[in-house]
Every structure is written in C-alpha cells, then in structure tokens.
Amino acid sequence: MISERPADWKAKLAVYAITDDREDTTSLLAAVEAVLAGGATAIQLRRKREDGGPMLALGLEIRRMTREAGALYIVNDRVDIALLTEADGIHVGQTDIPCTRVRELAPEKLIGVSARTIAEAIAAERDGADYLGVGAVFPTATKADAVHSGIDTLRAIAATSSIPIVAIGGIDVARAPQVLAAGADGLAVVSAMMSAPSPRQAAEAFASLYRDFDNARPH
Amino acid sequence: MISERPADWKAKLAVYAITDDREDTTSLLAAVEAVLAGGATAIQLRRKREDGGPMLALGLEIRRMTREAGALYIVNDRVDIALLTEADGIHVGQTDIPCTRVRELAPEKLIGVSARTIAEAIAAERDGADYLGVGAVFPTATKADAVHSGIDTLRAIAATSSIPIVAIGGIDVARAPQVLAAGADGLAVVSAMMSAPSPRQAAEAFASLYRDFDNARPH
Ligand code: NI
Known part of the structure; x- marks a missing residue:
C-alpha cells in the first residue's frame, strides 16, 4: 500500500490546488479535473466537515486523476484516508x-x-516535515479567522528553512510574482483555482506564471 | 503498536458510553472518568467536528483512563487516531x-x-464487523435526523445476527430493560450518561440494571 515518493516531488509543489468544502462533489471533482488539465502539479484533498466514507470516495477519484496527470495527491489531516487512497503525502495544520x-x-x-x-517553521522542520505550508500570506475568504502572516514572514521563513515552501492564503495571479520573489517554491490556492470562472484557465495562468518565474531565476 | 483484543471484550460491550461534542474537553474528560468510576465498561470517543490534534489528545487521556478501569476504548470513524492511541477498536457508521x-x-x-x-446488519456481519451498533432504537436528541428504527428492528437483528449487538438511541434506565429483553448485548448511551446530573450515578444505574438482567437470563 505504501507508495514511493515521486522523485520530482519538490518541483510538483509548484501549482498546488486545494479542494474546498462545497457540498456538490461532482462539481468539485470536475474542478479538480479542470485544474489538472490546466497544469496544476499537486492536489490537496481538504474536507473539514466530511465523514470518512465520502472523503474516501473523493480521495480514490483524485488519486486516479492525479496519477493520470502525473501530479501529487496530498490529503489534509486524515492519515487513514491518505493510506487507503495511496496518497503521496499528508498535510497537517497546527491543530x-x-x-x-x-x-x-x-x-x-x-x-x-x-x-x-518562524518558530512554527523551525519546529516543523525539526519534527521531520518534508515541506512547509506558509501563510496566510494575504487575507483570505476561505479561512476568515486565519492569522495573516504576511509576505515578510514568508521571506524570513524562506531564508531560514532548508525544506521547500508552499505559500498559501489569498494568492491570485496578480500577487503570485511577489510570493515567488519572496522565496516560495509553490503556490497553494483554493478559491482562485477551484472557484474560478474557468478553473482550467486559472490553473494555466498560475502554471505559466510559475514557469516564467522559474526560467528567469538562477538555479 | 497493535494491541491484542481483550479476551472478555464481548462482556465489556455491556455499558457503553459515547462522548458528546461539547467544547469543554476538561468537562468531557471528567464525565468519562465519572462514568468509568460508575461501572461503564466501554468508552467510545466520538467527536464529529474535531481536528486531529485535540482528538488525539482526548484519545490518549481516554486510553489511560480506560486501561486503568479495565474498560474498552473505541474510536469513532478515525482509524488514524485509533492506531495512534492504541484503541481496542473502531466504530464506523454507514457514512x-x-x-x-x-x-x-x-x-x-x-x-x-x-x-x-436487517439488510445493513447482514452486510456488516458479512464485511467482517465484530459487533453491531443497532438503532436509533428510540428517538434521540443527540442525532435529531437519525432514522428511528425501533425495538422490533432490534429484536429482528438480534435474532438473525451471530455477532454481539450494542443498542443505541434514546436509551435511558427506564427503557433499558426492554432493550435487553429484545436481545441487545450492550447499552450504548450518550446524553443519559455523559450529560446526566451525576454521570457516575447514571453509569451505576445502567451497570446495576445490566447485572440484574444478565444474572436473570439463561446462559
Ligand atoms: Ni500584509
């Protein structure tokens, strides 16, 4: 059941789409399929109010789609669902x-x-995290109560951490360049991809922007 | 990490207390400790809206208490939490x-x-369930939307199943005798124990009633 880590997993953090909590799972899976077609390189299954059964079903579908697209598939919080759906990884918050x-x-x-x-980032790396999710970089509608940590914190964490960083929180195409310039290795996005008028075009825009930035920076 | 099944696990389904979703976890753990002191033989950790972190912390405490009391400790839905807290079992609903x-x-x-x-009971036994949770036997405040299946369904399932049955849903001390007479091996109770004026006395009443019934029936 245990899957090997994809060799290029760091690169695949680049365009990282996170599911929302909409009730209509058919629409949610259609959005996942669309962002993968547009170039999303990772999908995180995040369903905070879901029972295990429907979450398992969603995970199996997303595993099938991400495998076909060559994208990472990550499960939020629920290790059991991650194991049963052969996820590439698990993402955990501080709670x-x-x-x-x-x-x-x-x-x-x-x-x-x-x-x-920075303290949480240092602790996570010490505890064996493979990557960090840093944010909320900007204020966000998805997590209205989330602490807004700002671009300066992102820059400081990027400077002190030796593991990859996915930035999250209010990132849209307009703001993405300053996030990448601050040192993020990936752009984590919920509503700006999943709820975009065209999720596919939104993912294409993030993917294209990421590629341009990546090509321009020294390696 | 895997724990052996307690040899007498079937007998320990008798007085089966289930946690509620109250925010005050100190009060919740005090109620768990009280029902164990009163003779509860099993505790199910059920927290439908809890993140993994606080649920893990609750589970570790309940594992410690149940071990000391010689009671079963079961986790609802989350297999990951069950594994990490060395639970005796996992309870899953249809979703x-x-x-x-x-x-x-x-x-x-x-x-x-x-x-x-009956159909769900047959399917569960076929799928390898060790015991059944049958109900809601009576209408209940805890799960207002739960289908109320009634005492006749309980009796029919008890007659057709070869695995132990824990009855659940609106069971109080007054109604418990008819539930046991219908063939239940255990009494699963949320509010009538956890939210009783004295959780300890409530558990004592259920335990005493169960003992009387058990002593009176042919073995
Ligand atoms: Ni700011």
Whole structure:
C-alpha cells in the first residue's frame, strides 16, 4: 500500500490546488479535473466537515486523476484516508495530528506542515516535515479567522528553512510574482483555482506564471 | 503498536458510553472518568467536528483512563487516531470508512458497524464487523435526523445476527430493560450518561440494571 515518493516531488509543489468544502462533489471533482488539465502539479484533498466514507470516495477519484496527470495527491489531516487512497503525502495544520505522530503511521509519505511563524517553521522542520505550508500570506475568504502572516514572514521563513515552501492564503495571479520573489517554491490556492470562472484557465495562468518565474531565476 | 483484543471484550460491550461534542474537553474528560468510576465498561470517543490534534489528545487521556478501569476504548470513524492511541477498536457508521477498508489498516482491532436495518446488519456481519451498533432504537436528541428504527428492528437483528449487538438511541434506565429483553448485548448511551446530573450515578444505574438482567437470563 505504501507508495514511493515521486522523485520530482519538490518541483510538483509548484501549482498546488486545494479542494474546498462545497457540498456538490461532482462539481468539485470536475474542478479538480479542470485544474489538472490546466497544469496544476499537486492536489490537496481538504474536507473539514466530511465523514470518512465520502472523503474516501473523493480521495480514490483524485488519486486516479492525479496519477493520470502525473501530479501529487496530498490529503489534509486524515492519515487513514491518505493510506487507503495511496496518497503521496499528508498535510497537517497546527491543530491536526502532529508531524511526528503522522510519521509513525506513514513513514514513507511526504508530510507538509502549516507554519504561520518562524518558530512554527523551525519546529516543523525539526519534527521531520518534508515541506512547509506558509501563510496566510494575504487575507483570505476561505479561512476568515486565519492569522495573516504576511509576505515578510514568508521571506524570513524562506531564508531560514532548508525544506521547500508552499505559500498559501489569498494568492491570485496578480500577487503570485511577489510570493515567488519572496522565496516560495509553490503556490497553494483554493478559491482562485477551484472557484474560478474557468478553473482550467486559472490553473494555466498560475502554471505559466510559475514557469516564467522559474526560467528567469538562477538555479 | 497493535494491541491484542481483550479476551472478555464481548462482556465489556455491556455499558457503553459515547462522548458528546461539547467544547469543554476538561468537562468531557471528567464525565468519562465519572462514568468509568460508575461501572461503564466501554468508552467510545466520538467527536464529529474535531481536528486531529485535540482528538488525539482526548484519545490518549481516554486510553489511560480506560486501561486503568479495565474498560474498552473505541474510536469513532478515525482509524488514524485509533492506531495512534492504541484503541481496542473502531466504530464506523454507514457514512464512515467501510468496514472492509478499516480492516486493512487495523487487522487486529475490534470493528463495530452501525446498522439501522436487517439488510445493513447482514452486510456488516458479512464485511467482517465484530459487533453491531443497532438503532436509533428510540428517538434521540443527540442525532435529531437519525432514522428511528425501533425495538422490533432490534429484536429482528438480534435474532438473525451471530455477532454481539450494542443498542443505541434514546436509551435511558427506564427503557433499558426492554432493550435487553429484545436481545441487545450492550447499552450504548450518550446524553443519559455523559450529560446526566451525576454521570457516575447514571453509569451505576445502567451497570446495576445490566447485572440484574444478565444474572436473570439463561446462559
Ligand atoms: Ni500584509
């Protein structure tokens, strides 16, 4: 059941779409398929109010789609669902199962940890996180109560961390360049992709912007 | 990490208390400790709206308390939390992870499955459930939208199933005797124990009633 890590997983953090909590799962899966067609390189299954059964069903579908697209598939919080759907990784926030305990259940999988501050970023790296989710960089409608940590915190964490950073929180195409310039390795986006008029075109725009930035920077 | 099944697990389904969703977890753990002191033989950790972190913390506390009391500790839906807290079992409803998939992750643990109908009971037993949670036997405030399946369904399932049955839904001390007479092996109770004026006395009343019934029936 344990899947090897994709060799190029760091590069695949680039355009990282996160599902929303909409009730209509057919529409949600259509949006996932569209953003993958547009060039999303990772999908995170995040459903905060979902029972295990429907979440498992969603995960199996997203695993099939991401495998076909060559994209990463990450599950938020629920290690059991990640194991049963052969996810590439698990993403945990500060109120989810701690990284060290996730590692006990999923030694081979990628583990991403959300960090709002430099202290949280240092702790996550020390605890064995494979990548960081840093934000909210900008104020966001998805997580109205989230602490807005800002671009300066992102820059500071990027300067001190040795693991890849996915930036999250209010990132749209207009703001993405300053996020990448601050040191993010990936752009994590919920509504600006999943709820865009055309999720496919939105993903294409992020993917194209990312490519341009990546080509321009020294390697 | 895998724990052996307690040899007397069937007998320990007798007085089966289920946690509620109250925000005050200190009060919740005090109620768990009180019902164990009163003679509850099983505790199910059920938190439908909880993130993994606080649920893990609750589970570790309840594991410690139940171990000390010699009671079963069961986790609702979340197999990951069950594994990390060394639970004796996992309980799944019809919208949780299916029994057969739970078994993949937790081959040694008890698996309970909720059944509202004879068809669901037959399917659960076929899928390898160790026990059934049957109900809601009576209308209940805890799950206002739950289908009320009634005492006749309980009796019919008890007659056709070869695995133990825990009855759930609106069971109080006054109604418990007819539930046991209908063939239930255990009494699952949320508010009538956890929210009783004295959770300890409530558990004592259920435990005493169960003992009287058990002593009176042919073995
Ligand atoms: Ni700001």
